[in-house]
Amino acid sequence: MNVFDAMTQRRSHRGTFQKRAIEADDLDKLIEAARWAPSPFNVQPWELVLIQEPEGKAALADLTERAVVGQFKDPKFLDDNSRWMRVTEQEWQARGDGVLLSEHVTLPKPLQNAPEKFLEELLKNAKAFTLLGHLGAGKIPAREMATQVREAPLLMLVTMNCKRFPPGQGATRWMWLSMGMLIQNMLLAATALKIGVQFVSAPLESAADREQIRQLFNVPTSYEIVTLLRIGYVEAEGGDSVRLRSSGFVHTEKM
Ligand SMILES: Cc1cc2nc3c(=O)[nH]c(=O)nc-3n(C[C@H](O)[C@H](O)[C@H](O)COP(=O)(O)O)c2cc1C
Structure with missing residues (x-):
């Protein structure tokens, strides 16, 4: 696949995957793509943990479930989230940023047929969601997300070895940049192989959860535990995504 097609066809895969494991050859290709990522002074600070056995998947699924239930009760988290949630496809396309609410959360039954205006008002007032969270609204999406983590053919913990820091005051910043490059290399390779990848950020939001992951997987x-990826062969082509127009972020000579 042409690299430009890979860049534009790559999607965050939030659906289910085919049940089959990632083939050894394809896994090698993902790792090879990762291996060639650039890093400051070529320090290559990354280490990857591949999780394919049920025990590790279950532990991460449980953590994800607990984290999401907690997030639905956290007013700040909900408020920050609501800013980037788009209720309708039109609004999402027109703004060119954020994520579609329906792709991220299965709403509780009474809200599923609610008018868009009502949902927009709810989003503007995150406290209302906190109340719903305390009434258990977070349990449905939490369970769904946990199931997806548990059933993913492959989970990957992406970690950064902070002892391999490059020289200079910006060391930490440069290392994080290279971690992003490593991940993007894998995402593009995955797209070419019809492998879907989803970031699973929920169990990494809090320091306490990251600490638990550290202990569970001997990190x-x-x-640093940088991210958790859910990986598998896709069942269907990726859906839509949106972006700002280049005029929204490119400046000539000065900002
Ligand atoms: C650092 C990072 C964390 C992300 N965390 C999540 C996540 O927890 N769950 C999720 O579904 N998508 C997550 N995403 C995916 C973004 O939501 C997605 O890239 C964005 O909405 C654009 O959609 P696209 O990747 O399909 O083009 C994350 C992406 C990045 C780069």
Whole structure:
């Protein structure tokens, strides 16, 4: 696949995957793509943990479930989220940013047929969601997300070895940049192989949860846990995505 097609056809895969495991050859290709990512002074600070056995998947699924239930009760988290949630496809396309509410959350039954205006008002007032969270509204999406984590053919913990820091005051910043490049290399390779990838950020939001992951997967304290990826062969082509127009972020000579 042409690299430009891979860039534009790549999608965050939020659906279910085919049940089959990632083939060894394809996994090698993902790792090879990762291996060639650039890093400052070529320090290559990354280490990946591949999780294919049920025990590790179940532990991460449980953590995800608990984290999401907690997030639905956290007013700040909901408020920050609501800013980027788009209720309708038209609004999403017109604004060119944010995520579609329906792609991220299965709303509780009484809200599923609610008028769009009502949902927009709810989003403007995150406190209302906190109340719903305390009434258990977070349990449905939490369980769904946990199931997706548990049933993913492959989970990957992306970690950064902070002892491999490059010289200079910006060391940490440059290392994080290279972690993004490593991940993007894998995402593009995955797209070419018809493999879907989803970031699973919920279980990494809090320091306490990251600490638990560290202990569960023997990650030394000198490593940062950068992200968790859910990986599998896609059942269907990726859906829509939106972007700002280039005039919204490109400046000529000065900002
Ligand atoms: C650092 C990072 C964290 C993300 N976390 C999540 C996540 O927890 N769940 C999710 O479904 N998507 C997550 N995403 C995917 C974004 O929502 C997605 O890239 C964006 O909405 C654009 O959609 P597209 O990737 O399909 O083009 C994350 C992306 C990045 C780069």
